[in-house]
Amino acid sequence: MEMNIALLPGDGIGPEVIAQAVKVIQAVAKKFGHTIHFETAPVGAAAIDLTGDPYPESTHAVCLRADAVLFGAIGDPKYDNDPKAKVRPEQGLLAMRKKLGLFANVRPTFTFPSLVHKSPLKLDRVDGVDFVFFRELTGGIYFGEPRGRNEQGTKAFDTNVYTKEEITRLARMGFEAAQKRRKLLTCVDKANVLATSRLWRETVQELAPEYPDVKVEYEFVDAVAMRLIQWPKAYDVLITENLFGDILTDEASVISGSMGLMPSASLGTENKLFEPIHGSYPQAAGKDIANPLGTILSAAMMFDYAFDLKDEAAAISDVVNRSLSEGIVTEDIADGAKAYKTSEVGDWLAENL
Amino acid sequence: MEMNIALLPGDGIGPEVIAQAVKVIQAVAKKFGHTIHFETAPVGAAAIDLTGDPYPESTHAVCLRADAVLFGAIGDPKYDNDPKAKVRPEQGLLAMRKKLGLFANVRPTFTFPSLVHKSPLKLDRVDGVDFVFFRELTGGIYFGEPRGRNEQGTKAFDTNVYTKEEITRLARMGFEAAQKRRKLLTCVDKANVLATSRLWRETVQELAPEYPDVKVEYEFVDAVAMRLIQWPKAYDVLITENLFGDILTDEASVISGSMGLMPSASLGTENKLFEPIHGSYPQAAGKDIANPLGTILSAAMMFDYAFDLKDEAAAISDVVNRSLSEGIVTEDIADGAKAYKTSEVGDWLAENL
Ligand SMILES: CC(C)[C@H](C(=O)O)[C@@H](O)C(=O)O
Ligand SMILES: CC(C)[C@H](C(=O)O)[C@@H](O)C(=O)O
Numbered sequence: 283m284e285m286n287i288a289l290l291p292g293d294g295i296g297p298e299v300i301a302q303a304v305k306v307i308q309a310v311a312k313k314f315g316h317t318i319h320f321e322t323a324p325v326g327a328a329a330i331d332l333t334g335d336p337y338p339e340s341t342h343a344v345c346l347r348a349d350a351v352l353f354g355a356i357g358d359p360k361y362d363n364d365p366k367a368k369v370r371p372e373q374g375l376l377a378m379r380k381k382l383g384l385f386a387n388v389r390p391t392f393t394f395p396s397l398v399h400k401s402p403l404k405l406d407r408v409d410g411v412d413f414v415f416f417r418e419l420t421g422g423i424y425f426g427e428p429r430g431r432n433e434q435g436t437k438a439f440d441t442n443v444y445t446k447e448e449i450t451r452l453a454r455m456g457f458e459a460a461q462k463r464r465k466l467l468t469c470v471d472k473a474n475v476l477a478t479s480r481l482w483r484e485t486v487q488e489l490a491p492e493y494p495d496v497k498v499e500y501e502f503v504d505a506v507a508m509r510l511i512q513w514p515k516a517y518d519v520l521i522t523e524n525l526f527g528d529i530l531t532d533e534a535s536v537i538s539g540s541m542g543l544m545p546s547a548s549l550g551t552e553n554k555l556f557e558p559i560h561g562s563y564p565q566a567a568g569k570d571i572a573n574p575l576g577t578i579l580s581a582a583m584m585f586d587y588a589f590d591l592k593d594e595a596a597a598i599s600d601v602v603n604r605s606l607s608e609g610i611v612t613e614d615i616a617d618g619a620k621a622y623k624t625s626e627v628g629d630w631l632a633e634n635l
Numbered sequence: 636m637e638m639n640i641a642l643l644p645g646d647g648i649g650p651e652v653i654a655q656a657v658k659v660i661q662a663v664a665k666k667f668g669h670t671i672h673f674e675t676a677p678v679g680a681a682a683i684d685l686t687g688d689p690y691p692e693s694t695h696a697v698c699l700r701a702d703a704v705l706f707g708a709i710g711d712p713k714y715d716n717d718p719k720a721k722v723r724p725e726q727g728l729l730a731m732r733k734k735l736g737l738f739a740n741v742r743p744t745f746t747f748p749s750l751v752h753k754s755p756l757k758l759d760r761v762d763g764v765d766f767v768f769f770r771e772l773t774g775g776i777y778f779g780e781p782r783g784r785n786e787q788g789t790k791a792f793d794t795n796v797y798t799k800e801e802i803t804r805l806a807r808m809g810f811e812a813a814q815k816r817r818k819l820l821t822c823v824d825k826a827n828v829l830a831t832s833r834l835w836r837e838t839v840q841e842l843a844p845e846y847p848d849v850k851v852e853y854e855f856v857d858a859v860a861m862r863l864i865q866w867p868k869a870y871d872v873l874i875t876e877n878l879f880g881d882i883l884t885d886e887a888s889v890i891s892g893s894m895g896l897m898p899s900a901s902l903g904t905e906n907k908l909f910e911p912i913h914g915s916y917p918q919a920a921g922k923d924i925a926n927p928l929g930t931i932l933s934a935a936m937m938f939d940y941a942f943d944l945k946d947e948a949a950a951i952s953d954v955v956n957r958s959l960s961e962g963i964v965t966e967d968i969a970d971g972a973k974a975y976k977t978s979e980v981g982d983w984l985a986e987n988l
Contacts, residue, residue, distance in 0.1 A: 370827060372827045372828070402756050402757060402760050402864050402865050403755050403757070404755060404756070404757055407755050423776075423795065423828075423829065424828055426792065429830045430830050431830060436798055436799045436800075437796065437797070437799070438796070438797055438830040438831045438834035439779065439796040439830060439831065440794070440796075441793070441794055441795075442776065442793040442794075443790065443792040443793075444790070444791055444792075445789055445790045446789045446790070447789075472881075474723060474725040475725070475729070475776075476782075477782045477783050477784060477792060477793050478791045478792065480791065481784070481791035503882055504881050504882050504884075505885070507860070507882045507885050507886040508885050508886060508889045510886075511755050511756075511864060511886065511889050511890065512755050512889050513755075525825075526882075528856075528857050529856055529857050529860045529879075531857075532857035532858070532860050532861050533857075533860040533861060533863075533864065533886065535861065536861045536864050536865050
């Protein structure tokens with residue numbers, strides 16, 4: 283198969299971790315006989331520095347002509363804590379999601395036997411956790427209008443808005459995922475307060491009869507924030523709006539003890555993007571110490587979700603598992619044992635795939 | 636001192652736990668020579684059943700003429716999962732907060748040595764945790780207009796709105812609390828996305844020089860959702876908007892391992908309300924098994940915050956600590972040892988105060 287992959291390394295450790303993923307993807311291509319074309323483009327602070335725009339048209343063009351986008355991380359401390367900054371790297375991320383129509387952010391949380399002891403939760407709570415969030419990514423209060431200030435600047439406002447269509451297409455993805463998993467779907471909302479949430483709940487209730495094999499539960503966002511810590515094994519597939527998803531997927535990301543390894547996919551009808559859930563980690567940039575496994579497992583998700591190549595995806599997961607059990611890992615998970623460099627981990631994985 | 640206390644037992648286990656708090660308050664009054672007048676009024680599903688209104692005018696009048704309100708819990712399963720229900724108990728709660736001007740919800744999280752082992756977190760993460768949230772309670776997306784649906788019902792919207800005044804009065808409470816504590820204030824927002832959050836951050840930045848002894852940190856809500864689990868000891872005082880506060884205070888409530896004991900205060904300029912953070916727990920209603928300590932510790936907060944009577948507050952905390960170390964506790968925290976009834980715990984506390 284011939285594939286065009288756009289590489290958007292972004293900021294901080296982004297370029298280093300993407301470089302390792304490229305090694306692994308090339309090894310997969312060789313092993314399975316695929317031809318892969320890479321095209322690299324800037325995004326985030328890196329793109330602001332070059333063009334003044336965190337998601338320039340030229341980068342968008344690269345993404346549009348690719349079959350899948352592999353993304354590193356964005357964010358630079360020089361843009362933080364400055365509420366008046368005119369351009370922020372995050373705007374690039376939001377523009378990219380919107381322009382590529384990436385309406386579903388898929389965030390699995392699962393555990394690795396060799397890392398679960400790093401979880402802040404007690405072992406019995408977290409061992410074997412396996413759920414996946416479907417977060418709506420191009421709607422809600424992130425994009426709703428009107429937003430801004432009154433003339434005097436003494437009052438600010440944002441608008442949360444959802445249409446039935448937006449909810450339906452996200453919910454269907456959740457239902458379909460649940461059918462392939464443990465057949466439990468949790469709709470997370472705040473229907474006791476928000477009009478948007480009541481539309482979410484209604485829409486999901488209307489769809490439910492089409493998926494008779496899926497059990498649907500409705501929970502308030504505050505209750506889920508609790509139960510994710512108390513008993514995360516209770517969940518299978520969760521669907522929710524953009525803002526709740528932002529908060530809850532980040533909360534979820536720390537429970538497995540292996541945040542640096544968690545991948546994600548952002549899916550649209552036309553485009554598909556894959557990225558590790560960790561940030562740009564600027565303190566580590568350029569030091570060859572960042573953990574590349576989140577990006578490499580995102581590449582595995584790419585083979586699965588973008589190209590439906592399950593064997594290729596499994597080959598990556600397998601070699602990652604081997605690197606973990608053989609201790610070929612970066613310092614963040616080396617636990618006092620010998621730590622390998624980012625580039626060494628990438629090399630080992632590519633060679634041993 | 637003479638005090639008028641409004642009792643709003645509400646739904647589920649509310650009446651039972653309020654009854655125990657009354658015993659303890661009466662014992663405090665006797666010991667310290669105060670005269671206390673109680674007036675009881677319905678709220679929530681209980682009030683809907685009686686009057687059709689979850690926060691009737693008559694109940695509001697009782698609250699207005701009281702010096703402090705002690706609240707049980709509201710919520711009844713018969714109103715759940717019905718997005719089209721015309722009146723919901725929660726509307727009573729929201730109306731009450733708004734009409735009494737209770738703009739600051741104060742939610743401490745701390746641990747009890749005898750209960751910390753019940754935390755879902757590992758002991759080293761949670762032992763000695765001690766922080767307090769100041770959640771804005773009468774603004775934001777809970778009350779912002781416009782909210783509702785388009786004509787065809789295919790689109791729903793909510794408005795998040797904050798004024799500088801609303802942010803300022805809440806933030807000042809946080810700064811003042813920080814001055815009396817470990818002098819760290821964390822402003823929790825989503826300033827990288829929301830216009831309202833940028834006004835929050837700006838306003839707090841403007842106030843900060845007035846409190847030079849307080850260190851101020853700004854964190855995004857998604858990052859706080861993570862760090863609350865990873866390292867909750869990092870926090871001292873947190874201030875945030877209504878919706879973020881709803882989610883994060885509930886997340887925080889489970890980390891101490893003693894959710895059934897956590898009290899809260901909702902403060903306004905004229906009125907003050909105190910309530911346990913737990914819900915109405917309908918399955919336990921009428922069984923004399925509910926844990927009354929959250930309500931009793933809310934009564935302690937009442938003596939402190941509403942009447943500035945620190946010795947009275949301390950007397951209640953002390954006797955609660957004694958009941959814990961002597962095992963005079965309800966089944967939820969008895970840990971296999973003899974469990975006492977709700978009413979027995981109340982009696983013991985009143986007698987031993
Ligand atoms: C950087 C920020 C705008 C972004 C978001 O809120 O969506 C991030 O937190 C995420 O979850 O990808
Ligand atoms: C019942 C509900 C409306 C309420 C809220 O969201 O404020 C509750 O969750 C709370 O935190 O007191």
